[in-house]
Amino acid sequence: MLPAIMLYDAHVHLGWFSDAVAVARGAAAQALSLYAVTVTPDEYLRMQSSLGTNGFVAPAAGLHPWWVHGVRDAEALCELLPETRYVGEIGLDASPRHAATWDAQLAAFERICAECAKTSDPAFPKLLSIHAVRCASTVLDVLEETGAASTCRCVLHWFSGSSEELWRAARLGCRFSLGERSLATRRGREYARILPAELLLTETDLPEGEHSPATADDIVDSLERTIAGIADARNTTAEAVRHQVAVNAAELLG
Numbered sequence: 001m002l003p004a005i006m007l008y009d010a011h012v013h014l015g016w017f018s019d020a021v022a023v024a025r026g027a028a029a030q031a032l033s034l035y036a037v038t039v040t041p042d043e044y045l046r047m048q049s050s051l052g053t054n055g056f057v058a059p060a061a062g063l064h065p066w067w068v069h070g071v072r073d074a075e076a077l078c079e080l081l082p083e084t085r086y087v088g089e090i091g092l093d094a095s096p097r098h099a100a101t102w103d104a105q106l107a108a109f110e111r112i113c114a115e116c117a118k119t120s121d122p123a124f125p126k127l128l129s130i131h132a133v134r135c136a137s138t139v140l141d142v143l144e145e146t147g148a149a150s151t152c153r154c155v156l157h158w159f160s161g162s163s164e165e166l167w168r169a170a171r172l173g174c175r176f177s178l179g180e181r182s183l184a185t186r187r188g189r190e191y192a193r194i195l196p197a198e199l200l201l202t203e204t205d206l207p208e209g210e211h212s213p214a215t216a217d218d219i220v221d222s223l224e225r226t227i228a229g230i231a232d233a234r235n236t237t238a239e240a241v242r243h244q245v246a247v248n249a250a251e252l253l254g
Contacts, residue, residue, distance in 0.1 A: 005056075006031035007223050007242070008249035010177035011089070011129050011157045011203035013037060014057065015047040016210045026216025028056040033249060034219070037089040037129050039064035041076040058127075058253070060086035063112065065093040065105045065131055074108035078115040081126075087116055088129025089157065092142075095133050110142055117147035124254055126152040129177070136161030140168055149173065153252055157203060158182045159191065166191060170199060175252065177203035180222055183229040192233040197244050201252070202226045 014036035038044040120126040132139040143149035182188035
């Protein structure tokens, strides 16, 4: 029997570590649960093949908005969706650097969310890890219009939208994964303070680039700093936050 989750990383790029298998083994040894997002369907297939069975890693099939060039890019991911519960990283990015692909991003995201809603099992709803930069309202519109908001469990990764958008997302039942970098901002700390405890998750978004020599210990260290930061923002103890996140993760994963 696997031990209970002690720490949960709701958004980590496991395939970008130089030795993803070793990181996965290290995570299992420390009861660290990983939601391992990918940026393309090909990366997901490679990671799924290399990892084998590991009860502490949930490989997620993704199409990051930075990797979208046309709506056809979504089709390869949609072909995988009937067979996987875990989806991410998906979403939209309206920052100036990525504005040129906005129309393609939006078409792809709409297609993916519609397929997620269609193929989500009510007994074990799909989990979606979502990127939303400078476009939270549009992301929420798509989640509502496609039905993904009600049929899937949506986690907004590193949320940086407005307070109005935050509460709209919360009313839709979205969860929020917070990490060190979000807590380094005044807005991130305020959201960590005011969000309902049951909607809080922790993340690292590690590593910062591909072929990283980082290890499972680096993930643990980042999560512990995040837990301490959330505890400080909420005027509570790190142990209370750690317990709440473990409960939230267990409920999310079912």
